[in-house]
Amino acid sequence: MERIKRGERLAAMARILTAAPNRLHTLGEFCVLFDTAKSTVSEDIDILREAFARFNLGTVLTVAGAAGGVMYRSLVSPSSAEDTLGELAQRLSEPGRLLPGGFLYTADVCSHPDTAGRIGEIMASMYCAESPDFVLTMETSGIPIALMTARALDVPLVIARRDSRAYEGPAVKINYVAGGDRIETMTLARKAVRPGKRALIIDDFTKGGGTLRGMAEMMNEFDAPVVGIGVMIATAEPARKRVDGIRALLTLESTDAESGTAVVRPMPLF
Amino acid sequence: MERIKRGERLAAMARILTAAPNRLHTLGEFCVLFDTAKSTVSEDIDILREAFARFNLGTVLTVAGAAGGVMYRSLVSPSSAEDTLGELAQRLSEPGRLLPGGFLYTADVCSHPDTAGRIGEIMASMYCAESPDFVLTMETSGIPIALMTARALDVPLVIARRDSRAYEGPAVKINYVAGGDRIETMTLARKAVRPGKRALIIDDFTKGGGTLRGMAEMMNEFDAPVVGIGVMIATAEPARKRVDGIRALLTLESTDAESGTAVVRPMPLF
Numbered sequence: 001m002e003r004i005k006r007g008e009r010l011a012a013m014a015r016i017l018t019a020a021p022n023r024l025h026t027l028g029e030f031c032v033l034f035d036t037a038k039s040t041v042s043e044d045i046d047i048l049r050e051a052f053a054r055f056n057l058g059t060v061l062t063v064a065g066a067a068g069g070v071m072y073r074s075l076v077s078p079s080s081a082e083d084t085l086g087e088l089a090q091r092l093s094e095p096g097r098l099l100p101g102g103f104l105y106t107a108d109v110c111s112h113p114d115t116a117g118r119i120g121e122i123m124a125s126m127y128c129a130e131s132p133d134f135v136l137t138m139e140t141s142g143i144p145i146a147l148m149t150a151r152a153l154d155v156p157l158v159i160a161r162r163d164s165r166a167y168e169g170p171a172v173k174i175n176y177v178a179g180g181d182r183i184e185t186m187t188l189a190r191k192a193v194r195p196g197k198r199a200l201i202i203d204d205f206t207k208g209g210g211t212l213r214g215m216a217e218m219m220n221e222f223d224a225p226v227v228g229i230g231v232m233i234a235t236a237e238p239a240r241k242r243v244d245g246i247r248a249l250l251t252l253e254s255t256d257a258e259s260g261t262a263v264v265r266p267m268p269l270f
Numbered sequence: 271m272e273r274i275k276r277g278e279r280l281a282a283m284a285r286i287l288t289a290a291p292n293r294l295h296t297l298g299e300f301c302v303l304f305d306t307a308k309s310t311v312s313e314d315i316d317i318l319r320e321a322f323a324r325f326n327l328g329t330v331l332t333v334a335g336a337a338g339g340v341m342y343r344s345l346v347s348p349s350s351a352e353d354t355l356g357e358l359a360q361r362l363s364e365p366g367r368l369l370p371g372g373f374l375y376t377a378d379v380c381s382h383p384d385t386a387g388r389i390g391e392i393m394a395s396m397y398c399a400e401s402p403d404f405v406l407t408m409e410t411s412g413i414p415i416a417l418m419t420a421r422a423l424d425v426p427l428v429i430a431r432r433d434s435r436a437y438e439g440p441a442v443k444i445n446y447v448a449g450g451d452r453i454e455t456m457t458l459a460r461k462a463v464r465p466g467k468r469a470l471i472i473d474d475f476t477k478g479g480g481t482l483r484g485m486a487e488m489m490n491e492f493d494a495p496v497v498g499i500g501v502m503i504a505t506a507e508p509a510r511k512r513v514d515g516i517r518a519l520l521t522l523e524s525t526d527a528e529s530g531t532a533v534v535r536p537m538p539l540f
Binding site for chain 2 (some may be wrong): 004005006007008009010011012013014015016018019020033044047048050051052054055057058099100101103104105106107108111112113114116117139140141143144147148150151154156157158159161167168169189191192
């Protein structure tokens, strides 16, 4: 094989590391790929780390020791999170987004890969230190954000359903109190979660916190500790939600039915 | 600003381009970011293209002219698609995946960011030339795959629902024939799709093709042409689906209720 230049190695490493955030790659892996010495790969990693830091593109971490290696984390800086949330708050405060009944139309924002990706990176930055083993969400509109959070953390996504579908096998079913004191049903396949695994609950929207509480209670049934509850938007009222420990990226402060406008504000995060 | 070395530029460019597949970046953007000449950026792009090609990491395309620039496409090579699908077929053929009633448990595979990402890249490679304007799926289990397809194509994801939720505003509602000749309902928010936009329909599983046909009919209501219908798994029987033009990545050939095992085979793609 002809000698591979540093520039090519760095381009390839940047692609390989960022394609799987939070995943450890051994230095040996790159030695084989590039047919080069460990010391050279180490130097490459230093340059990569510096370049990513300089242009605010995330963090390159090295883990020492026999089980060590290098990994990429898409840790979002406070200032870039602020920018993202400020922009989102502005979009969601545009006239016409407020639907009859005081509902806010967010489907275009939540399910766009770009926005979902950026929200996912912010959530992952917030909860990375809690080392969740999986992300849990309840169908449907929170799935894109939850998936991108799981991607940034390199963990599986688990989706709770309204009905237990025949094709998911034996399931646990619970009732929970949703908006307006309605009783709703939530089901989760038995094989989806193993006991002791650490759950990060992610959803797109909460008012009373009922669905989030339902997910926390579901995790109780699976003996899975909840290490965090993150939502994209929470309403300011009621201030007291049905479950504690919710962290929201945005607050829906108030709504004006007359003009069809909501006031959405970014929350301080870090 | 101190001079930025080629290696650093390449690392940063690799990260920026691959973070948003299929999106055009101007050379000027990189000239400003790196405080360097256009000719230097052009050279960098040539090295990047070569490195990505050498290590099978996707394609770097340059578009000439005033509106030109550079973009990354995560085009999957036939051999790497074959590897991915072969591996998936093997996982889905493991004993115990077949549930009572002949259903195949795929939730863990479909909703894992890794698998969803790889399936999304294969779908995007298959349909990129059709220039879809958005990806359409029907809730719930196809959403992760559809989102990752949309991400690889840099287009929005649109999610059809079973019920029209109050918070999505005025919606179009249709009935369609699902498995076992059941009549089901599908709804889609009016503001989700504009007339003339090109739809790529993506789902995780089909037997008779009823839901896929429902989505195609829904697009009819929106005057949105369907440019492709991709599913992760289609059953071999019935061979004739309710809608034409479905391309499946995997075929569910047969099932053995006794051992709880399904036979899943990868399909030739390119």
